[in-house]
Amino acid sequence: MSNALDLKNIEKKAFRATHQDGLWDIYAGGVVLSMSVLAYSTASEAFPLLRFGLFLAGLGLSYLIFWGGKKYITAPRMGQVKFGPRRQRRKLTLVLVLAGIVLLQVILLFGTIFLWANPEWAARLGFSGSDPDRERLLVAVIGALFVGPSTALIAYFNDFPRGYYIAFIMSLAVFSLIWFGQPIYLIIAGLLIIIPGVALFVHFLREYPLPPAEVSHD
Amino acid sequence: MTEPTLNPDLAGFAEIDRLVHEPARLMLMAVLYVIDSADFTFLMNQTGMTWGNLSAHMSKLEEAGYLEVEKSFKAKRPNTMLRLTPQGRAAFQAYRLKMKQVLDDLPE
Numbered sequence: 001m002s003n004a005l006d007l008k009n010i011e012k013k014a015f016r017a018t019h020q021d022g023l024w025d026i027y028a029g030g031v032v033l034s035m036s037v038l039a040y041s042t043a044s045e046a047f048p049l050l051r052f053g054l055f056l057a058g059l060g061l062s063y064l065i066f067w068g069g070k071k072y073i074t075a076p077r078m079g080q081v082k083f084g085p086r087r088q089r090r091k092l093t094l095v096l097v098l099a100g101i102v103l104l105q106v107i108l109l110f111g112t113i114f115l116w117a118n119p120e121w122a123a124r125l126g127f128s129g130s131d132p133d134r135e136r137l138l139v140a141v142i143g144a145l146f147v148g149p150s151t152a153l154i155a156y157f158n159d160f161p162r163g164y165y166i167a168f169i170m171s172l173a174v175f176s177l178i179w180f181g182q183p184i185y186l187i188i189a190g191l192l193i194i195i196p197g198v199a200l201f202v203h204f205l206r207e208y209p210l211p212p213a214e215v216s217h218d
Numbered sequence: 219m220t221e222p223t224l225n226p227d228l229a230g231f232a233e234i235d236r237l238v239h240e241p242a243r244l245m246l247m248a249v250l251y252v253i254d255s256a257d258f259t260f261l262m263n264q265t266g267m268t269w270g271n272l273s274a275h276m277s278k279l280e281e282a283g284y285l286e287v288e289k290s291f292k293a294k295r296p297n298t299m300l301r302l303t304p305q306g307r308a309a310f311q312a313y314r315l316k317m318k319q320v321l322d323d324l325p326e
Contacts (some may be wrong), residue, residue, distance in 0.1 A: 007248065007251065007252050008252075009255065010249060010252050011252035012248060013262075013264075014253060014264055017263070017264070034284055038248060074261070075320070077259070078259070078260065079257045079258065079259030079260025079261070079262070079263055080256065080257045080259070080260060080297070080299065081253055081256040081257070081258060081260045082254040082255045082256070082299075083253050083254060083255065084252065084253055084254050085254075128235065146280065208263065210259075211259045211262065211269070
């Protein structure tokens, strides 16, 4: 009886079904691939505005694919659903946690700017610029630690197990971006996220054909 | 000729809500119980029912006051969202308890 009517499991499966179209993976992979344009900028200082513009265009395109894919391709096949108050509360908690992380990042950013502007303070706190490699390693680790856990939290609150894999790959990608400054690592990381996403998307399209136009229910 | 009397040990089964007890409707109510609302397409995907079958069961649940249907248009296409009413939620909850109770009370 308990197996036949496990309501928590029914809810979980219904919720997870909304993430099975691979679009989140394609979006996250697109973000990582867009970051590869920034990696070029550390190797060469030419056309910084163009590179930043390309990075933003990549982010925009990734979001457009995600939004358009959800709206015009997967939502009509999957159908619409609104989940109960428990999911709404989890969403709110996630927003609050992520806001806290963003606040921490802003504090860290301003702290870094302050220490750059005041080297005597940096020296007093043990962050003197005597070893640029050590500094870059520190920044790379901090960057990876911000991206990885934030993405893992999104995965946790959204009941999205593949998100942990994406979090791991994304944190490696951020570390590579800062430490190696080579776009190839980011391209590999982006593809490692996008390829399973595309496979899921194709599987989704096969499993969920477009339903007939809705007949009125009278 | 006297009418057959109901065995008191089995009386609990007679009190089960037949409207909820039908497997397809039970499946439908279980899905709607754990969410807030959904459209036909989502429910078809979750339950594996056909459009006609789903529509027929929806009508029965709606007639009983267990289900409310909210019709609207999204991008010029008709959109029907379905939700269990408080009465429907109570009926599903009562059904669960009743089934558990009558089956637990049966001797091994």
